[in-house]
Structures are given as structure tokens and as C-alpha cells.
Amino acid sequence: MSIRKELFGKTSKGEDVFIFTLENANGTIAKISTLGAVLVSLFTKDREGKFCDIVLGYDEVEQYEKNKPGFGATIGRNANRIRNASFSLNGKQYVLEKNDGNNNLHSGFSGYQHRIWEAKEKETTLGDSIEFCYHSLDKDQGFPGNLDVSVSYTLTEDDRLILHYKGTADEDTVLNMTNHSYFNLAGHDSGDVLKQKVTIYADYFTASDKEFIPTGEILSVKGTPMDFNISKEIGMDIESNYEAIVLGKGYDHNWILKKEENEKICLAAKMEEEVSGRFLKVYTDLPGMQFYTANFLDGTERGKGGCYYQKRSGACFESQYYPDSVNKKEFPSVILKAGEEYDTTTIFAFGVKEE
Secondary structure, X not given: OEEEEEEEEEOOOOOEEEEEEEEOOOOOEEEEEOEOOEEEEEEEEOOOOOEXXXXXXXXXXXXXXXXOOOOOEEEOOEOOEEHHHEEEEOOEEEEOOOOEOOEEEOOOOOOHHHOEOEEEEEEOOOOEEEEEEEEEOOOHHHOOOOEEEEEEEEEOOOOEEEEEEEEEEOOOEEOEOEEEOOEOOOOOOOOOOOOOEEEEOEEEEEEEOOOOOEEEEEEEOOXXXXXXXXXXXXXXXXXXXXXXXXXXXXXXXXXXXXXXXXXXXXXXXXXXXXXXXXXXXXXXXXXEEEEEOOOOOOOOEEOHHHOEEOOOOOEEEEEEOOOOXXXXXXXXXXXXXXXXXXXXXXXXXXXXXXX
16 A cells, blocks of 8 residues: 655645645555645556546636535534534534525535645554644534644555544544545546435435425335435436425435444445446444435536536435534534544445446
8 A cells, every 4th residue: 555645735824734645555545635625636556457436526726615515525523414504512602604595504504625735654453544623613614622633544455445534522522524525436526426326225315395494304205205225226216206305405414324223334325327337335433324316416527637526426424423413413413522532434345336
């Protein structure tokens, strides 16, 4: 294995941005930027041994400074939505930015994907790794407490990209992080993913209103277009008149993942592309996963190599706590207590299905 560090460019403030490249003996390559701890590229091979980049993204630092779709982004402090952009903690009300109607999405306009992270190269028993660290000040984005947070990317010899998140704060705060990569197993510039197949290992999802905020109701997927327990094409039910699909304009929902008792990391989802033979498996220790099918891309985002990303040209598997958990006591808690450690792992495992 090897790690390479290269200058990616400069921000509008003149800050240097570097890209770190991880490569294993199979030729699998992951490129991650110090701007946003963003996964910029991921090259994997198909059944003929040909490599291509399977995550959507940009060629230039200037584009990542904006990055409205959140391509490859490390999301923090809080992934997904918070109703009315506010919450109460320890008897005190906190007000956040309203960047999604009346609500807060992915922590507002100044999310962690727009920050410069400190990078450390590491050797681990699993493979070479890059750890990205950030110090978030008290009241940053409106959240309480000084927070030290990190995300490490480790590429193993068996083609697993391991994302390990850690965090500690000096006050009780909210911490719920995720990765927002858009995967297209036929190649980032190959068009929509509607014929690619997905399995989601979940029997229930959190119902949401027209603003994508959970109502608190837990619904069964059985007999609905939300059921991915048996592998099916993404496009099979994406235009159905099922209420959740209509409100979400496609798939943009949180699934409650199955987990066996005493099982720390579970298999959350699988994605497959027939022509290339590529597959992706997603493992996580988190209770939920937002499956999002790029419903809001519209062909105006110029991506890598000058391509333009159309609607549904990628799929996101955002492992996380449930949306608006901070306002719903019945949901798993996103509160990180002062002095305690946030510690969570998500794994993207890649392979090729033989004919």
C-alpha cells in the first residue's frame, strides 16, 4: 500500500488544499481532500479488470467550496434535518440556521464539508489510513460545546474503505455524522442509476411529512415500494404514487436497520451493477440509514471530466441516527455527553460478481 499527498489547489481565502491518495495492491484507489474531509474519487475494477471512478464529484477546489449537493462530504455536527432549526438541551434552547425551508439540513450553510481539516497519515493493522481532525468551537453552527472530531479513511487489501468517526466535547452537545458520497457503480459519468439494484436490510422506516421531517411514526416496509429486503432495481417503484415516494420525490428516507442482538456492525445495504459486475456492501454500527437517489440533481452541476450530473445519477447510503432525533425522545439519542466519546464506524466494501 502507499499514500500520496498532492496539492489540490487553494481556497478563495488562499488556503492550501491537499488530496491524499490511498492505493492497495489490487489497484483500488481512494482520494480524499483536506477541504471537508471529502471523498473525491474512488476507483474500483469491473469484472474485466478495468478501473473507473464510481463516486460523483468535482475537479476543482472552487467547486468543493460550494458543493451544494454534498458530493463525498463529511457531514457534521448533525446529519440530516432538525425541525424548525432548533432544539432544547439541558433546559436551554438552541437556534440553528434555516437552510432547508424552516428547517436545518446537515448543520446549515457552514457544514464541515466547507472546512479545512488537519490530516495525519497513519499505518494500521488493517492498512494505511488518513485521519482528518477538526476543532469545532462552542456555538459553531449554533451547537453548544467545544468539540474535537475526527474521521479516518482506511483502505484495506480486501477492498474495504473503513470510515471511523470519533469525537469528544466539553459540554453536552449534538453529534451525528455521516458520509454523503453519491455512488454510481457504472462510473460517475455514466448516467442514472435506475437499473442498478439495491438491497436494504430493514423492515421499517421513519415516516416523514412534506418537509422531510419525521412525524414520529414508524412504518413497515412490507408490501410497499419501500421494501428492499429483496434486491430490486432502484427505478422499479421510484415513480409510484405511494405517499412517502411522492413526498420524497423519489427515495430520500431513513430506514431502521436490522441488527441482531450483540451484533456491533451490521450489513445495512447492497448495491449491484449488472454490466460491470461491481457491487458495494455498506456496513455500519449506527441504527439508521438515509437512502437518497439524487432527486434534486438537475443537470446543472458540472462534475469531474466536464460531465453534467443529471437527476438520479447516483445513490447515497448515509449511515446515521434518525432525522430530527434531537427533538424526538422516542428516537435513538444524538446527544454526546461532556467527556464521553463518540465512536462509530461505517464500511464501504467493494467487489465484483463473476458471470
